[in-house]
Amino acid sequence: MALLEIQNVTRRFGDFTAVDNVSIGIEAGEFFTLLGPSGCGKTTLLRMIAGFDLPDGGRILLKGEDLVDRPPERRPMRMVFQSYALFPHMTVEGNVAFPLQMAKTPASEISAKVEAALEDVRLTGFDKRYPHELSGGQRQRVAIGRALVTHPSVLLLDEPLAALDAKLREEMQIELINLQKEVGITFVYVTHDQTEALALSHRIAVMNKGRIEQLDVPSKIYGFPKTRFVADFIGHINLLSGSVSERQGGVITLAVEGLGPVRVTSASPISVGGAGTIALRPEKIRIQSSAPTDSPDNHYRGTVGDLLYMGDVTVYKVSIPGGTRIEALLANSQSGRAKFFEIGDAVEVSWPVDAGHLIEE
Amino acid sequence: MIVVAVHTPSRLGRWLVSGPPLAYLIVFFALPSLIMVLASFRTPGEFGGLAPLIEEGKLDLNLESYARFFSESVYAQIFLKSFGYALLTTLFCITLAYPLASLIARSSRRYRDLLLLLVILPFWSNFLIRIYAWMILLGPNAALARTVNRVLAWFGHDPVPLLFSAFAVLVCLVYVHLPFMVLPLYANLEKHDQALLDAAQDLGANAWQRFWRITFPLSLPGVYAGAALVFIPAFGIFAIPDILGGPEDSLIGNVIKQQFLETRDWPFGSVLSIVLTVVALAFAGLAAWVARGNLRTPSSARGSRA
Ligand SMILES: Nc1ncnc2c1ncn2[C@@H]1O[C@H](COP(=O)(O)OP(=O)(O)OP(=O)(O)O)[C@@H](O)[C@H]1O
Ligand SMILES: [Mg+2]
Numbered sequence: 001m002a003l004l005e006i007q008n009v010t011r012r013f014g015d016f017t018a019v020d021n022v023s024i025g026i027e028a029g030e031f032f033t034l035l036g037p038s039g040c041g042k043t044t045l046l047r048m049i050a051g052f053d054l055p056d057g058g059r060i061l062l063k064g065e066d067l068v069d070r071p072p073e074r075r076p077m078r079m080v081f082q083s084y085a086l087f088p089h090m091t092v093e094g095n096v097a098f099p100l101q102m103a104k105t106p107a108s109e110i111s112a113k114v115e116a117a118l119e120d121v122r123l124t125g126f127d128k129r130y131p132h133e134l135s136g137g138q139r140q141r142v143a144i145g146r147a148l149v150t151h152p153s154v155l156l157l158d159e160p161l162a163a164l165d166a167k168l169r170e171e172m173q174i175e176l177i178n179l180q181k182e183v184g185i186t187f188v189y190v191t192h193d194q195t196e197a198l199a200l201s202h203r204i205a206v207m208n209k210g211r212i213e214q215l216d217v218p219s220k221i222y223g224f225p226k227t228r229f230v231a232d233f234i235g236h237i238n239l240l241s242g243s244v245s246e247r248q249g250g251v252i253t254l255a256v257e258g259l260g261p262v263r264v265t266s267a268s269p270i271s272v273g274g275a276g277t278i279a280l281r282p283e284k285i286r287i288q289s290s291a292p293t294d295s296p297d298n299h300y301r302g303t304v305g306d307l308l309y310m311g312d313v314t315v316y317k318v319s320i321p322g323g324t325r326i327e328a329l330l331a332n333s334q335s336g337r338a339k340f341f342e343i344g345d346a347v348e349v350s351w352p353v354d355a356g357h358l359i360e361e
Numbered sequence: 362m363i364v365v366a367v368h369t370p371s372r373l374g375r376w377l378v379s380g381p382p383l384a385y386l387i388v389f390f391a392l393p394s395l396i397m398v399l400a401s402f403r404t405p406g407e408f409g410g411l412a413p414l415i416e417e418g419k420l421d422l423n424l425e426s427y428a429r430f431f432s433e434s435v436y437a438q439i440f441l442k443s444f445g446y447a448l449l450t451t452l453f454c455i456t457l458a459y460p461l462a463s464l465i466a467r468s469s470r471r472y473r474d475l476l477l478l479l480v481i482l483p484f485w486s487n488f489l490i491r492i493y494a495w496m497i498l499l500g501p502n503a504a505l506a507r508t509v510n511r512v513l514a515w516f517g518h519d520p521v522p523l524l525f526s527a528f529a530v531l532v533c534l535v536y537v538h539l540p541f542m543v544l545p546l547y548a549n550l551e552k553h554d555q556a557l558l559d560a561a562q563d564l565g566a567n568a569w570q571r572f573w574r575i576t577f578p579l580s581l582p583g584v585y586a587g588a589a590l591v592f593i594p595a596f597g598i599f600a601i602p603d604i605l606g607g608p609e610d611s612l613i614g615n616v617i618k619q620q621f622l623e624t625r626d627w628p629f630g631s632v633l634s635i636v637l638t639v640v641a642l643a644f645a646g647l648a649a650w651v652a653r654g655n656l657r658t659p660s661s662a663r664g665s666r667a
Binding site: 077083089 | 560562578
């Protein structure tokens with residue numbers, strides 16, 4: 001049994017279902033992320049785990065014990081709030097000592113533990129400062145240090161980096177990964193930022209409208225999205241919809257309108273005539289001026305409609321005569337080379353049959 | 362440079378804005394205070410008021426009224442008693458206003474305005490009328506006095522009058538000043554961030570600990586503001602002891618009023634007024650000084666629900 005078991009949890013507000021029959025098992029020591037767009041119920045679920053809200057249906061178990069009768073102050077879990085929620089009238093030391101005092105830790109042990117927690121979050125020497133005398137990143141660290149000082153079994157983090165600027169966020173992400181490894185505490189992390197989720201997590205649950213769309217390791221979520229929603233939400237992707245025209249061994253041919261037949265390897269039991277969508281990452285697509293004549297790959301002629309130079313890569317939007325637009329991405333690995341093609345150039349896009357991933361509808 | 366120039370109001374503009382209130386304060390506060398200070402050094406007139414300032418070509422200023430104040434301990438005692446009443450009033454107001462203010466701060470927006478309106482509703486009727494109303498409420502034939510005395514009778518106790526007593530004075534003092542404690546306290550509590558209480562609870566604090574370690578210390582600026590608004594007027598009050606108190610309950614406000622209107626010893630009345638002002642200011646200053654230590658970060662106390 002997993003450390004934290006969420007079993008068929010549902011939460012309704014009036015006739016609106018914010019969390020809909022969610023089941024997750026989170027293992028000890030795991031960095032688990034709830035990922036989803038704004039309003040999909042992430043905070044609601046996290047607040048139920050912390051005990052600020054109770055499910056209308058289902059159970060939440062920690063080490064096999066149903067938590068329903070435990071108020072937040074009696075759950076061995078700690079929450080890191082998006083607004084940090086540092087106590088403004090206490091110093092950094094006072095903030096970090098607070099949970100120890102609440103746990104009736106002997107006064108003689110408190111200062112050593114506070115010291116150790118501040119060291120964990122790299123804030124040694126800041127103990128006498130007040131929250132308003134700290135930068136955003138430092139406040140965030142105090143919040144995490146304060147949550148970790150009592151060594152809870154689970155740390156719940158609600159978009160803890162959302163208020164930081166991009167550069168600091170990246171730094172803090174690396175620190176979070178290291179910190180989680182170091183302390184070995186289970187992290188349940190909430191974010192709507194897919195790159196953050198992919199970078200940090202051991203496993204990700206992608207949520208949409210209160211439900212879990214897919215629960216998997218980051219590479220599977222990225223490479224093998226189970227639903228259209230997941231494919232679309234995580235990064236850029238080409239979605240090619242059509243009906244199955246042929247099945248041959250492990251290769252399925254999909255008749256895509258505006259493009260033509262597209263072949264894809266799939267273990268799916270989908271039958272001829274069934275509807276499906278091929279999800280195809282732009283970086284898996286090759287873009288060349290002439291066709292590789294004799295190859296089993298999918299290949300289509302088109303012209304460059306738009307391009308977006310992004311420094312390290314250039315994104316080409318290729319218009320296929322049938323009407324489809326294919327997004328392809330090419331690394332500008334050669335220094336000084338901004339792009340390989342111009343708008344209006346005739347090109348050939350191609351990808352191997354195993355580059356795409358079939359989603360059944 | 363241009364930006365700086367635009368944001369610095371011109372000298373004339375500044376005077377136009379601050380001039381009228383400043384003039385008002387000079388004419389109706391600074392000058393009268395100065396006249397009172399001057400009066401405290403003069404000799405009382407033969408038939409009340411003040412003796413001529415210049416007598417036989419000599420300026421008649423002396424310290425006699427001050428000497429009298431410091432030599433007769435009865436005045437210090439009355440000050441002490443008034444101080445005690447004002448302090449008790451402040452403490453009772455804090456105790457009563459705190460739950461009321463937090464109830465209002467926590468109620469839904471819809472009821473909040475209504476509840477605040479109820480708090481200030483008494484101001485719509487005259488101050489003296491409200492005091493006279495207490496005369497009826499506490500009178501010997503009113504339900505309250507009858508009930509109290511019936512209970513006392515069970516215990517074999519003689520009946521006691523509620524009216525014209527220290528009790529009546531205190532009850533009315535608290536009643537009159539309560540809104541002045543509720544309003545600043547509400548204004549403070551209303552701004553508290555629920556996320557802080559959630560965080561405290563999450564970190565293991567029970568309801569009492571959340572109040573004592575988070576809500577109360579963060580509300581102290583409101584408590585101090587309310588305490589100043591209650592303590593200072595309660596210290597100098599004369600109408601309430603006049604109407605509801607017995608002969609024993611005369612406070613410093615009554616004595617000052619007496620000096621000006623009955624005994625007509627203006628210099629001595631001025632001395633008492635000055636001492637009253639100095640003590641009240643010293644107390645308010647002390648409160649502000651204590652408060653500063655707790656007023657660390659009002660601005661960062663805010664945040665949103667995570
Ligand atoms: N107390 C409440 N009463 C009514 N509706 C609520 C309440 N709390 C949340 N909701 C609704 O439930 C849905 C999920 O809210 P939640 O805060 O869990 O979203 P979220 O996934 O955390 O979004 P975000 O990324 O914007 O923080 C929202 O549509 C919200 O309006
Ligand atoms: Mg949220």
